[in-house]
Amino acid sequence: LVLSLPAAAVACPFCNAQTKTLSEEIDSSDVVIIAKLVKGPPIEAVIAGSADAEATFEIVQILKGGDALEKNSALIGLAPDSPKRPRQSRQIRVLYFGQQPVGTEFLVFGVDPKKVQWTTPNALSPRAVKYVSQLVGLPKSGADRLTFFQEYLEDDESLLATDAYDEFARAPYAEVKQLKPRMHREQLLKWIKNRDVPASRRRLYLTMLGVCGQADDLAVLEQMIQSSDRQVRTALDAMVACYLILKGPDGMPLIEDLFLKNKDAEYTDTYAAIMAVRFLGQETTAVPKERLLAGLRAMLDRPQLADLVIPDLARWQDWSAMKKLVELFKNADEESSWVKVPVVNYLRACPKPEAKAYLAELAKLDPESVKRANSFFPFGAAAPAVPADKATAKQPQVPAPDKSGGAASDAKPAKANGSSGSKSDKGPKPGQSSSNDRAVVVPALIGAVVAMAEQTAAPEESAERPAVQQDPTTTTLDNAEVANPEAASDGESRQTAQAAPPGMVPATSRRVREPEANRWQVAFVTLGAAGALFGLMFTILRRN
Template identity: 55%
Template sequence: MNDLKARPFGPLVAFGLLASWLLPLTSSAAVACPFCSATAQTFSEEMASMDVVAIAKLVHLPPPSDNSSEELAKAKFEITEIVKGEKSARVGDKIDTIYFGDGKPGSVFLVMGIDPPKTMWSTPLLLSPRAQDYIGKITKLPKDGNERYMFFQNYLEDKDDMLARDAYDEFAKAPYTTIKDLKPHMNHEQLVSWIQNADIPASRRRLYLVMLGVCGTKDDLPMLEAAMKSTDRKSRSGLDALIACYLTLKGETGMELVEDLYLKNKKSDYADTYSAIMALRFHGTEGGVIKKERLLVGLKYMLDRPELADLVIPDLAGWEDWSAVDQLFELFKNADEKSTWVRVPVINYLRKCPLAKAKDLLKECEKIDPASVKRANTFFPGDPAPAVPDPKKAAMIPALDAKTNGETATASYEVPVPPADDQEINAQEVAKAVQSAETAAVVNKGAPPAAAIRAIPLASPNRWLLISVPWGIGLVMFVVQWWVLRGLG
């Protein structure tokens, strides 16, 4: 159990590391506000999923009952305003629905329903006069743009906590570019006040730090530096966003302080160190202020802390920094019970590395610890972190023209253009794609359309990948649960 004591939440981090290698295989880059986590569906999202949305007043509560075997009695409401679904409900309609509150007759509620005409109504939500006004306005807002987020900005930290949460969730789900566009309309002094308020929840403080990074100035740096150096946990609440904000305003010269406090400093605890790594990842993907080369210098200080080195190895591979090959092999070779989880990430790094030396080191790794090599191949079959296609390169691949003549057709294939924020595509893969398209065109030439479709050469699915990945994840989760329970015992 020494490794658990040396590194809190070790098993959970091991599982998180597995996810960090698997997610690039199935998802695109996150576009939501960095460091922000939405707490629930927003009112806008919830109403969009409903067939009927209405404002209703409570007519009377259900009669009290002590018989638990009876069907739950329902309260009666009268619709006073239709927000959505005018064809499915009318003002003045009476509806019966389950309500567990103690509202007084005449109180105003938000009610939503699905599947009209026999509409199934949700549990009514009590609305204050301010909330009624809020609901009425959000239905008229554009789906994106400054007008929308200027409206929600006015409800951040609102006295009605329900509205404050909803406004926060709208920002938490907004793309970072949208938040940057809002810069001319941000209230700098208000943001600083919220950041300095120790009673603000960490999740919201992260949002305000992200916004300060957009509208702040160098005059804010002393406040941010003092918070980063503070020994008071509340002052450092939302540390990942705090460091990211500091680096956004300070620029590359701010890296030295971050490195000294969290990356080089072996006394920095796990949570703080990980927050710094998250901040550097943000700047490597969306920040646009500090060059990746400088960020990599900071990340590589973690290789001098073997028990935490696995946190950054996937980043080195993803950003294609192959200068650490020898250092990573030494980490693999010298791993002990406190740093044993570094071995699988090292193997995955070497598998992706294009240098010839990496292949030789992989063979050495297998001699040292064949079990770790087997685990890496089992949990990460194929390329552990494949490069994502570059849209510019993909767009240069010419599509073969489709030509039809009577009942015959020449199949046409165009290599799909990936999203604009994707990274590089392997030149070999491009060549394969073009060759595959040309082959298909030759095979299908002169064939009827249906026959042409059947003759298209299809790639066989990787059955090993389809079967092993779910089983592998399940196995890891089982081991993690066992490990945690054993630690608690």
């Protein structure tokens, strides 16, 4: 139940997908078509936002679910078994509140295989139609898939640029590295230098440059890292990682002097550098692990921020810092008292006999802190890290602190270093990855939770689900004069500005048997809530 620091990165380590990709939308739908608008909805119905705002669309291309359309009367005015049914004149009526001209092509998703409902149509340009049409034929993963999306990064059409970025943001880092021979290095450099490129995308391009970059690129990176312009240093975490991958161990002194050893460095910059060091230690061999650890140990001379790296030291089994950490515990004041619990967990994880002796000594000095560590983290410290060259995709993954890759280095929280301010004035550290990254469990709760679950479990019963109003943002084949039972999806997750008013649950009057309550499900849900509560309590204790 204890969460360790991140193991091998599942996706782009510094990227944050903005939305569901078009491919994911297609996979989760049962029918996907490209249809042309042949008759717009009545203007009065559009203005009123009523369910009568139906437009007529002609199916141009079936991307998925063709069998479902063929098996059912999915054509207006034609019987399902009509042998002369013209394939290119198939039409459907769909709820649509937009103002696009007749002839515009749309992407439309169909949901519910037994009673197809069409989600809000999304207008496509001719280039977007070509793009979407190719998605269904792409490999499910690998460099060949990424090669396709690479050509649409920073595309003039927002839909294509966003979808391409999201595909890279979800791709495993190992697959991004496989793309190296096909990456456009010069183009990546232009985007990285462009102030108009959003920080999230710049992180991706810096990650890619770390794969395909050359020594000639180091001067540009060093200039950006040392710039006093925060806009230039946007995406600092990915920037530092890219720099260290290309520079190797020789790049560590610059990063240490600017962000790790420098007590005047802003908290967000320091945290960004720590994120980069973590990534290198887990995903690459560009800098030896011992050299990375030396950089992290420099943070121990900044007691107020030392707790950021103590879990990393334990996870990478660096026991050389034991004496230093014990001194931090003993000398902790109001500004650094939160370092105590991580130190205790470090000692608990250490297999050396002197660690037990130190624990006993600290328990006499501050029994409350040791008790808190044992209570909040009863199963000990983080599991040992898996070396980058031995990590596999099968290992459990835990998202890295501040997975957005940017909040930590782009936000501007109150300064938190040894020079000024008190901890209570600064608030929680963004994306902090010390003790707050762990699940909180109190063993004494388990018996009470299980007992409560047993009392909560209800006998099996059946219930009649009352019919409710039809969702006006979806159109059933019945309503559209089209009967096509065979398609399902997760709803209208990609609605545009033309979306209909908020809808309601689709009607159903089917008799459903409610499952028997599962006491363990109840127990785990309650444990999760208790964990969140104690996590909040622990945060308050740290700040006080």
